[in-house]
Structures are given as structure tokens and as C-alpha cells.
Amino acid sequence: MRGVAIVATLAALLALAGAEKVCIVGSGIGGSAVSYFLQNHSVKPIDVEIYEKRNRVGGRLDRIQIGDDYFEAGGSIIAEKNMHMQNFVELLGLKKVDTSDDDSSLGIWNGRGFIFQTVRSGDSYVTKMVTSLWNTLLLLWRYGTSLMTMQSHVSGMMENWMKLYDEDIPVFETAESMLKFIGLYEPTQHTLEEDLVAKGLSRLLIDELITVIMRINYGQNVSISGLAGSVSLAGSGDDLWAVEGGNFQVPAGLIKISNASLYLNQEVVSVEYVEGTYKLGLASNERKDCDAVVIATPLDEVSISFTPKLKLPARSMQHTITTFVRGLINPIYFGAKTALDLPVLIGTIEDPALPFSSVSILKSYSAEDNVYKMFSRLTPSTVLLDQIFSKRTFTRIIDWAAYPHYEAPEQFAPILLDGHHLYYVNTFESAASAMEASAVAAKNVARLLLSRTSGGILSQVVRKSDLDEAAEL
């Protein structure tokens, strides 16, 4: 490929020490996918140990039981073009469930009333078809051709994203070089709002529908980076799915088929590099020797001490409070006569006075008995919950350190943290946070690790500086 320098020669690769034991910190989709890709790409079996501080695998993929039903509590929706997730599900023999709701009526609430509202569909096929067509017309009427411009902008970005699945893609030591290679670094350097205004999208669409989507998907607004925003918009289209029985089964299955040793309830508190190996310190005071260490959790709220010390760009996590309620929404709070007059999904515009980002029906058992999911930036008080819901038979509040708080221009920690064998998967979350993004980052980490050891694939290593040079050619 023109301008891309091959900096690791065969001889240099073979000269590097082989990684005998790889220790992975974190058993979410990122850590489990590293484990899978290591075994999948290596010419010989690798000894992989996964350390997980909780008593379960999956990290931000978890489910909640309400009555006899289970609901996704964290990462929920997978887009059709999420190729790794798609492959994992097939490989593990899991089933997909379509999550595109039959009744996807939407209302945009500004605290005083609905500034936009589509209609709820009926039960029959014909009424569903008619309401779907009517709702499309309502959207077009309000937002006009800006909707099409938005769609083509997102499709263009996703076309670039698809380059990540090229079989002969090089391996990368930095997220910047990875993003530059696929032509998606620039959108991490300015905000979604700047990108969309430059594309000529209407203010109304940006401030209403797009803001609602950002608040639902990332708990933030259109000031997030153009890339994170586009990934979020791409995950709001049709053809969305989840794993039947819970998305957490993907990491659980990947760990199983990669024959990794899994240590639950084992928090890693220190990582020390001593004479060519790593000493992993556990909260239980045990120490483990590893030849390579992969950090598969965001380091922003984790207290692991590194020796030598690491200097990483500052990043904070956006907390999303997910409140599950079984009962009935209060129509009076929204100025409606009955709960049935309200849309299935209520999103909100960006206004600090609004106490929640969205509230939606997950399942309806009867007119008076539904399961709702509410997203907010702050923990809702009992008083607020009693205002929003007229009846509550079940309430559970989960505080997630959900995804990075995006602040364009984004800065990225390196993937190769120390120049030896300490790797970081979740630096890539500064580009976008999603199950698929962690899987993409995990594959690169596994290939990078193997390319820097004697027994692995022999791939091109692209360093940031080489791509910078290439860009100047």
C-alpha cells in the first residue's frame, strides 16, 4: 500500500522474545475477544489467563431479571454490520433476536410538552404498515431532506469502518494510526455538531432527533466527536439485533472456546515490569508471572498501579444511570390523558433542567403492567420516580461507568503501553464505545502481540509516525 512503511522485518520479528503466557485483565467482550483472536491467529497454542474482579464474565454486558423475563442491563443493541459480533454468534451457535420494535413510536419531550411525536401502531399487520408509513412522512415533514443527508453521511463513515475487516489489514501500535489508515481519524478531532453543520444539516434535526439519539446511546449531546456520533447514529437504524438469552453469552462463549483459564473475583491491583516479565499483583496479595499483559478495561476509573509509571492522556467515563421499573408511566407528568397516549420511546432534548435522557417500554404485559428502562445522568430520587411513574412494583437502579465522556479533539493512549508487552484494548473506546469497537480493538491487540513474538503471524506493523509521514507524501 502506497506510503505505508513496513517497519518490522521478518528478522526483527523473529528476534523478539516469544510470549509464553498472556495475562488478560477483564473478561468483557474486549478481553474475551483478545483471548479468542490470540488462539485463532497463533500457529501454536498460547497459555492465556483471564483475571476478572467480579464474580461473573461480561463486564458491561449483563442482564437483569424482572419477573420471569430477562432484559439487557448494559450493552443491548448490535447493528447488522457489526461483523465480529455476527461471526461470534455464528461460531458459538447462539441465536439472534430482532430488536427493531414493531411499535417504535417516538416522542421528543422538552419538559413542557412533546415537540415532535410519531403515532403508536395498532395490532394488525395493516395498521402497522399504515402507521409506519405515516411516521416516516411525519419525520420527513419535520426534518426534510436533512434526514437523507444525515443517512448518507453515516453510510460514508461506515463504509470506511468496514475497512477494519480487510483480511490483509496491518496491525497498529496506536489507535490514531488505525483510524488514519481507515480514514476515520479526522472525525475524532471535531465535534459531531461541527461535522453535521458543515454537511448542511438543519439546526432542527441536530437539536432534536440527533440530540435525542446521542442522549440515549452515549448519555451525551452533539458535542461528542464526529466519529462517536456517527457510530451512535449507525446504531439507531433498522436491522438491529441482540443475542437471544443475553449478550453476555458472547464473552462467556469466547473464553470457553479459546481454552483460557478464567479467574473470577480476582482484582488486579498492580502490574510491574521486571527483567523481561510482568508481575501481576492481585487484591488477594497473590502475584502472577506473565510474559505479556493485556489491559481489557478502561483504565479511567480503575486503580491499577503500573511500574514503571504510565503517562496516559486524561479521560473520564460518562456515567449512565439505568433505572428499570415495572409498573405504569404517569400520563399526567407528560400532559397526556392515558399511558396509551404516550409514545413507546420518550427522548429528551439537551436541557440541564430535564431529569432524564429517555424512558422506553421494554415489554408490555397489559395496559397497566409494563417494564420500562429509563436513562439519566444523575440518580433519580424516589420523589422523581413517583412523579414519572404512577405505579411501581419493581425498581432497580444501575450506575454504569458506561463509555468515555467524549471531548473532541480526542487524544488516545497508546495500544502498546510500554514498548514491551503491555497492551491496552480500551484506548480505542476514545474513538467509539460499542461491543463491536471492543472486538475490533481486541483483534488488533491479539495480532499486534503475535506479530511482536516469535511464534505468531508476520504482519506489517504500522507506527503512528510512519502514517504521519505517509500522509505528507
Ligand SMILES: Cc1cc2nc3c(=O)[nH]c(=O)nc-3n(C[C@H](O)[C@H](O)[C@H](O)COP(=O)(O)OP(=O)(O)OC[C@H]3O[C@@H](n4cnc5c(N)ncnc54)[C@H](O)[C@@H]3O)c2cc1C
Ligand atoms: C448502559 C449501557 C448501554 C450500552 N449500549 C450499548 C449498545 O446498545 N450497543 C453496543 O454495542 N454497546 C453498548 N454499550 C457499550 C458496550 O457495552 C461496551 O462498549 C462494551 O461492552 C465494552 O466491553 P469491554 O470488554 O471493552 O469492557 P467491559 O465490558 O467494561 O469489561 C471490562 C472488564 O474488566 C473487569 N475489570 C476492571 N478492572 C479490573 C481489575 N482491576 N482486575 C480484574 N478485572 C477488572 C470489569 O469487571 C469488566 O468485567 C453500552 C454500555 C452501557 C453501560
